[in-house]
Amino acid sequence: KNQVEQSPQSLIILEGKNCTLQCNYTVSPFSNLRWYKQDTGRGPVSLTIMTFSENTKSNGRYTATLDADTKQSSLHITASQLSDSASYICVVSDRGSTLGRLYFGRGTQLTVWP
C-alpha cells in the first residue's frame, strides 16, 4: 500500500530557530516528492519539488532533501519567522498512471512563537 508518513505530528519552536521535518514514503514507482505549506483555512502552496535524481532543493529559507534509496525526505526551515506557522505536507507522486496520482501525508503542524 502506498503511504506517506510524516513526523513529528506537531512542533513548537521559537522565532529565529531552525527546525527539520521528516517524511518517509513507500510510494512506488516513485516520480517526484513535493513539500507544500498550508496555512489554516487555505489551500496548500508548493514549496519544493524533487525527482529521484535530485537530492536537495532550496526555496529561500526552506531546504528539502531527498534520499530515494531509503525513501526519506526532510524539510529544513532556517531562521524561522512567525509567518512560518502552518501545516507542512509531504506529497509523493507515482509514475504508474497518466493522472500522476498524489499521495499525501497528514502534515506537520508547525507553530512559531515570538
Added chain:
Amino acid sequence: EADIYQTPRYLVIGTGKKITLECSQTMGHDKMYWYQQDPGMELHLIHYSYGVNSTEKGDLSSESTVSRIRTEHFPLTLESARPSHTSQYLCASSEYRTDTYNEQFFGPGTRLTVL
C-alpha cells in the same frame, strides 16, 4: 499565487439542502481535481477531470457529483447534504505534462458545515 478560485469560502447549511461548490481557474489547465480534507488528516481525492466532458471518481467514495462543461470551470454538487459531508473541500488544477513535474495548484478551499 495561483489563479484558481473557489466560492463560497464558508458555507453553513441544513440537512437535505442541495449545494454547489464552485471552482474556476484562469490558467488554461486541462486537469482539475476535487479533494476532501478533515482537520489533521490527509487530503483525499474525490473527483478529477482530464478535460472538457471528462469526469472520474477518485480514491475516496463521495456522494457528490461533478461536471466539466468548460475548461476553466469544475463545480461540485451535493444533491442532499448531510452532517457527514461536513469537511473542507479543495479544488486543484494542473497542466497536462509528459514529464514528471505535474504540479497541482490549489484553490483556497470551501469549508462546508452541514447542521
